[in-house]
Amino acid sequence: MQTYLTISELAKLMDVSIHQIRYFEEKGILNPAYTGDNHYRMYGIEEIYRLSHILLLRELEVPASNIRVALASYAAEDYEALLNRSITHIEADIERLQRLRGFTGELLQRRAAWKHAGNPPDNAIERLEKRILTRWIALPGKETFDARSLLAHKPNRTALFKTDLHLVFEADGEAALYIAAVPGGSADLILEAGDYLVRRAAIAVEDELEREIEHLLGYAAAVGLTHSGTVVAVERSYMSMFDNGKLHYEIQLALSLPGGE
DNA sequence: ATTCTTACA
DNA sequence: TGTAAGTA
Missing domain, CATH: 3.20.80.10 (Regulatory factor, effector binding domain)
Structure with a gap:
């Protein structure tokens, strides 16, 4: 049994699509550890950590192009700033969703009043x-x-x-x-x-x-x-x-x- | 069987 | 991003 993972195994491990892994490569943020003579991409423990890092940033809605910069040159302070910005956005999203929930509830109430x-x-x-x-x-x-x-x-x-x-x-x-x-x-x-x-x-x-x-x-x-x-x-x-x-x-x-x- | 590339909605 | 075709 090999110590390195194929792309499908990595995808399964990290709960992402194969396509997305290749996409990250195209964006220059995740390269395989090596590619064999069959041209298969192979990934090791280092790539798993790197992918974890990428997925976290992506979940914070950092675009792929920015992730590239972050991985290359961000210091701890930069990440602090990034996380603070994320919280601002998340709170805006929460407000928006709460409004939407309210409107949706109103819709149902009006529907009920209508049926009445x-x-x-x-x-x-x-x-x-x-x-x-x-x-x-x-x-x-x-x-x-x-x-x-x-x-x-x-x-x-x-x-x-x-x-x-x-x-x-x-x-x-x-x-x-x-x-x-x-x-x-x-x-x-x-x-x-x-x-x-x-x-x-x-x-x-x-x-x-x-x-x-x-x-x-x-x-x-x-x-x-x-x-x-x-x-x-x-x-x-x-x-x-x-x-x-x-x-x-x-x-x-x-x-x-x-x-x- | 699986992956790779490329193209496309 | 997901899906499909045609290969290796």
């Missing part, structure tokens, strides 16, 4: 949190809703695909699109916390939304609920995944109730 709403949808009184919004696009011009105008109006620092669009219809007929204000952004409209009459609906064509709003207003009138007349329709494009491309709206009507705070 009947078909045809119920009108229900729900308590909603305070929302601070920034004016995005004035609505009356429906021509503003083509792809290019969206690009022209693209909000900074906002991922459109997970943005809740607030279509706000004022009692006086004014209509505009709002999005959640970013911290430090302009607060153009504040929806106070309180009781809202809420109706959820998935619609395929634009004018169905108006009909749903009429339903909600009609219900409020029939039951004798008082409100300011401002209607907010929250469009959540990401909810379409549950419903074959239909757009999901949550229509909200702020109620002026005694004890509604």
